[in-house]
Amino acid sequence: MKTTRTTLRRTVLAALIADLVLAAGAHAQTTPDVDPSATVVVSGIRASLSSSLNTKRLQDGVVDAVSAEDAGKFPDTNIAESLQRVTGVQIQRNNGEGRYISVRGLGPEFNNVLVNGRTMTSDTGGREFSFDLLSSDLISKALVYKTSQAFLPEGGIGSTVDIQTARPLSGKTGHTTVINASGAYDSNSEKKTPNISGMYSFANEARDFGVTASLSYTDRASKQNKAITDAWNLRDVSIINGDLNSKGLTMADVTTKKLYIPQSFGYQQENERRKRLVGNVTVQYNPTPTWKLTADALYSHLDQRNDVIAFSDWNNPVQLGVKYNGNNQITSFLRPGSIFYANNPAIAGPGTLLGEANSNDMIVKGGDRLSTTRAFGLNSKWALSPDWKLEGDVSTSRTTSGSPDMWVVAGMVPKNGDVLTFNGTPGLTFGDGIADPTAVRAHAVSNGDVRNHDKLNEGRLNLAWSQDIGYFKGLDTGVAYSQRSVDRTEWKNDAWNAFSGYHLALPSSLFTVTPIENFMGNGAQMPNAYLSFNPYAYMNYLNQPSILAQSNDPALYLNTTKYPNGPMAIDYTLPSMWGVKEKVASIFLDSKWEGEGWSANAGVRAVHVKSSSIGISRVLLSATKSPNDTTYILNYGPSSVTTVDNSYNSVLPSANVKFDLTRDMLLRLAASKTETRPTLNQMGVDNWYGGRYGDVQTGGGNPYLKPMKSNNYDLSWEWYLSKTNYVSAAVFQKNVRDFLETRLVDMKIPQYTEVVHDSRVRNGQKGKIKGVEIAGQYAFDTSVAWLRGFGVTANYTYVDASATREDNSTPACGYPGLSPQSYNGSVFYENSKFQARVSYNWRNHFSIDCGGGSTQPRNRAAYGQTDASLRYNLTPTLAIYADAINLTNSRTHEYALNESQFLTLEDVGRRVSVGLRAAF
Numbered sequence: 027m028k029t030t031r032t033t034l035r036r037t038v039l040a041a042l043i044a045d046l047v048l049a050a051g052a053h054a055q056t057t058p059d060v061d062p063s064a065t066v067v068v069s070g071i072r073a074s075l076s077s078s079l080n081t082k083r084l085q086d087g088v089v090d091a092v093s094a095e096d097a098g099k100f101p102d103t104n105i106a107e108s109l110q111r112v113t114g115v116q117i118q119r120n121n122g123e124g125r126y127i128s129v130r131g132l133g134p135e136f137n138n139v140l141v142n143g144r145t146m147t148s149d150t151g152g153r154e155f156s157f158d159l160l161s162s163d164l165i166s167k168a169l170v171y172k173t174s175q176a177f178l179p180e181g182g183i184g185s186t187v188d189i190q191t192a193r194p195l196s197g198k199t200g201h202t203t204v205i206n207a208s209g210a211y212d213s214n215s216e217k218k219t220p221n222i223s224g225m226y227s228f229a230n231e232a233r234d235f236g237v238t239a240s241l242s243y244t245d246r247a248s249k250q251n252k253a254i255t256d257a258w259n260l261r262d263v264s265i266i267n268g269d270l271n272s273k274g275l276t277m278a279d280v281t282t283k284k285l286y287i288p289q290s291f292g293y294q295q296e297n298e299r300r301k302r303l304v305g306n307v308t309v310q311y312n313p314t315p316t317w318k319l320t321a322d323a324l325y326s327h328l329d330q331r332n333d334v335i336a337f338s339d340w341n342n343p344v345q346l347g348v349k350y351n352g353n354n355q356i357t358s359f360l361r362p363g364s365i366f367y368a369n370n371p372a373i374a375g376p377g378t379l380l381g382e383a384n385s386n387d388m389i390v391k392g393g394d395r396l397s398t399t400r401a402f403g404l405n406s407k408w409a410l411s412p413d414w415k416l417e418g419d420v421s422t423s424r425t426t427s428g429s430p431d432m433w434v435v436a437g438m439v440p441k442n443g444d445v446l447t448f449n450g451t452p453g454l455t456f457g458d459g460i461a462d463p464t465a466v467r468a469h470a471v472s473n474g475d476v477r478n479h480d481k482l483n484e485g486r487l488n489l490a491w492s493q494d495i496g497y498f499k500g501l502d503t504g505v506a507y508s509q510r511s512v513d514r515t516e517w518k519n520d521a522w523n524a525f526s527g528y529h530l531a532l533p534s535s536l537f538t539v540t541p542i543e544n545f546m547g548n549g550a551q552m553p554n555a556y557l558s559f560n561p562y563a564y565m566n567y568l569n570q571p572s573i574l575a576q577s578n579d580p581a582l583y584l585n586t587t588k589y590p591n592g593p594m595a596i597d598y599t600l601p602s603m604w605g606v607k608e609k610v611a612s613i614f615l616d617s618k619w620e621g622e623g624w625s626a627n628a629g630v631r632a633v634h635v636k637s638s639s640i641g642i643s644r645v646l647l648s649a650t651k652s653p654n655d656t657t658y659i660l661n662y663g664p665s666s667v668t669t670v671d672n673s674y675n676s677v678l679p680s681a682n683v684k685f686d687l688t689r690d691m692l693l694r695l696a697a698s699k700t701e702t703r704p705t706l707n708q709m710g711v712d713n714w715y716g717g718r719y720g721d722v723q724t725g726g727g728n729p730y731l732k733p734m735k736s737n738n739y740d741l742s743w744e745w746y747l748s749k750t751n752y753v754s755a756a757v758f759q760k761n762v763r764d765f766l767e768t769r770l771v772d773m774k775i776p777q778y779t780e781v782v783h784d785s786r787v788r789n790g791q792k793g794k795i796k797g798v799e800i801a802g803q804y805a806f807d808t809s810v811a812w813l814r815g816f817g818v819t820a821n822y823t824y825v826d827a828s829a830t831r832e833d834n835s836t837p838a839c840g841y842p843g844l845s846p847q848s849y850n851g852s853v854f855y856e857n858s859k860f861q862a863r864v865s866y867n868w869r870n871h872f873s874i875d876c877g878g879g880s881t882q883p884r885n886r887a888a889y890g891q892t893d894a895s896l897r898y899n900l901t902p903t904l905a906i907y908a909d910a911i912n913l914t915n916s917r918t919h920e921y922a923l924n925e926s927q928f929l930t931l932e933d934v935g936r937r938v939s940v941g942l943r944a945a946f
Contacts, residue, residue, distance in 0.1 A: 122934035133843025138182030152705030161242035176629030194236025208941025292338020332393030392432030431474030463534035484508035513605030521593030604710035639729035641711035765791035797825035
């Protein structure tokens with residue numbers, strides 16, 4: 027199957043390249059095989075491609091663009107999904123919807139995303155931009171700067187992306203209104219939801235006043251199915267040499283071997299309802315012909331509600347009939363149940379993992395995402411004279427977000443054993459039914475509330491001087507200053523271990539038998555039903571005094587002074603908080619040069635950064651083993667305050683040179699030094715503690731992080747065949763150091779008697795990232811008669827990377843977000859009435875992190891997706907359209923050290939929307 031899919035991908039790419047070669051050859055014909063009097067109207071898809079190509083050609087550096095063909099007609103319903111068609115850009119999806127981008131192999135945190143040239147705050151607590159917070163209806167253009175220039179804000183080693191909203195004085199004069207209304211259908215949830223957007227624009231005849239206002243409402247009901255292995259860990263495994271029917275075994279039948287073992291395996295079903303409201307207002311006023319003012323405001327509100335229930339086998343490091351391969355990786359085993367231990371009392375000794383029955387767990391997870399962003403900006407451009415231009419810009423952005431931090435577990439202690447196989451896609455056969463409400467017992471409860479705040483104020487002042495002194499053409503200079511603060515506050519209950527150990531039976535009325543479909547396919551032995559439950563009803567039941575009397579420590583949990591609302595309730599009097607404040611001052615100078623057949627810029631940007639990290643949290647005093655299971659009971663002391671300051675300076679030179687090889691052929695050279703600062707949520711002073719006996723896990727922030735730096739070199743060749751058609755090729759290299767990545771380091775801390783696996787972002791890696799990009803697009807308008815109306819776009823990126831780390835504690839893994847190969851292609855057809863496009867996007871495997879919360883890395887397998895769109899113009903002002911996302915129902919697969927170490931298989935289904943667009 028894998029060979030067939032690889033061959034299919036290569037065949038698709040080969041066909042697209044062949045189309046480009048055919049198109050280029052047809053373009054070179056001296057006598058076109060069409061009616062020479064025919065007129066080609068550049069509209070629709072061609073208009074978007076032509077505008078993007080014109081933007082690319084006129085830039086000083088290596089830049090790609092995606093443009094709207096008209097107001098409210100961005101090429102895709104999601105901005106990230108449009109950007110993935112740009113050479114070297116890949117995206118990461120959230121429940122099937124584009125959220126983050128990677129550029130030239132560098133993940134979202136290494137790409138600087140701007141809106142109208144300004145930094146936007148984030149709902150993640152980091153610098154990575156969530157593209158699903160914005161509606162594509164209000165976007166006019168998105169620019170991807172792949173080479174650095176001195177005027178660009180620092181921060182993007184991968185790229186700088188500038189998303190530009192519609193401007194009234196850049197469009198038509200008079201009144202323009204556009205309304206889009208559609209209905210969306212999600213194949214997994216089988217639900218239909220409404221979507222509507224509107225845009226109004228006005229510009230007076232004198233073009234000195236205009237206003238644009240847009241409003242978009244999106245509603246989506248989806249369902250995500252997952253198969254999940256929490257982690258693979260290398261640890262001592264006790265192997266019982268027998269089978270599920272064995273009796274009278276002794277300790278002589280138990281051997282120990284260090285093996286890679288899966289922590290758990292099971293299935294998850296997530297029902298999501300996502301509602302998004304986005305509004306934007308822009309006012310432009312020119313008091314004089316030489317003075318232009320632009321004020322804009324943006325509002326985005328996302329209400330994402332997730333009902334997440336998982337059920338899984340928890341795998342203790344004591345198993346029956348263990349089989350493993352030559353890499354000491356478990357491939358199959360039998361999970362003993364309570365009947366097995368009753369038949370073998372000699373190996374069920376107290377105080378050891380032996381004899382502790384495995385469990386089948388039902389888990390409710392907190393997955394809601396509530397986010398609100400407000401942004402305001404004022405821009406002034408003033409032509410002081412024909413040679414001097416002054417621009418000032420001030421802006422502010424605020425994002426608040428919140429989500430429940432919930433992990434609520436109830437479970438069963440199986441009587442009969444389960445059979446698990448792990449050799450690629452795993453298999454699980456339950457020995458007991460998992461949909462029996464009378465068999466459920468209480469286990470762990472973590473109930474929390476998390477709030478994030480991100481505030482940013484920034485301003486800049488730029489001065490441009492144009493001159494014509496030989497090759498010298500002028501100078502641009504500017505200063506900028508920003509203040510940003512990110513804080514995270516968390517409140518939790520303090521009763522994770524109150525009922526851990528499955529010793530308390532629960533009433534069946536708390537649980538509901540819920541069907542689940544076999545999304546795994548291929549004969550997988552999935553159950554047809556499981557148990558779901560309301561976590562709040564479950565916690566309220568446990569909070570009763572009569573039930574707390576049966577907890578692991580009744581004297582503690584019945585203490586009404588310590589727990590006035592019961593131990594299951596969130597304690598809002600004891601917050602855990604971290605915050606980071608960052609001040610950035612910068613200055614740049616950029617010179618312009620031009621001669622016959624060439625032009626260039628060369629400049630430098632100097633940056634001073636000062637940060638302060640502060641945190642309030644309770645100190646962990648000790649960790650003792652729980653009496654009923656393999657977890658630790660954590661003993662916290664009073665809260666303490668920690669503050670860490672940091673500062674550094676950077677000097678970032680850059681140069682871009684463009685040669686006109688012919689009238690239609692360009693060669694670009696670029697060199698620069700860039701940096702990416704650590705995201706603010708990585709710089710907190712917080713710490714967390716988790717895991718079990720033999721696998722203690724800790725993590726948190728790192729306020730001592732330094733920025734990652736890179737020396738970059740680019741060469742780009744571009745051949746513009748017409749206003750719409752082109753081919754290009756580029757090579758690039760990035761020499762990076764102090765790379766930022768999540769790394770796991772083993773260490774000793776006084777609260778634990780064993781080694782802990784500490785996972786947090788660290789500097790240290792250095793290496794090289796180098797690659798090749800090939801791209802082209804061709805519309806068959808004047809070349810081949812029978813292909814008139816058709817067109818094709820395609821691109822391919824190859825990236826090779828090497829890395830050297832400071833130590834060998836982290837298993838070998840790549841740069842986060844880097845896919846060795848990626849490509850995408852689109853075939854389209856349009857005439858004055860009809861438009862159709864089919865697009866395929868594919869990216870190779872890539873690393874997500876190098877051990878976040880696990881002793882093994884997390885990787886995502888290669889993934890390809892097919893999308894399509896149709897549009898029919900009923901009248902010049904009215905059109906119907908349909909968009910289909912993930913036509914082939916592609917699924918996301920993640921794995922640990924290799925593909926046989928299965929982590930997740932995610933099925934999000936297909937999404938189709940049908941709508942009506944009116945412009946008047």
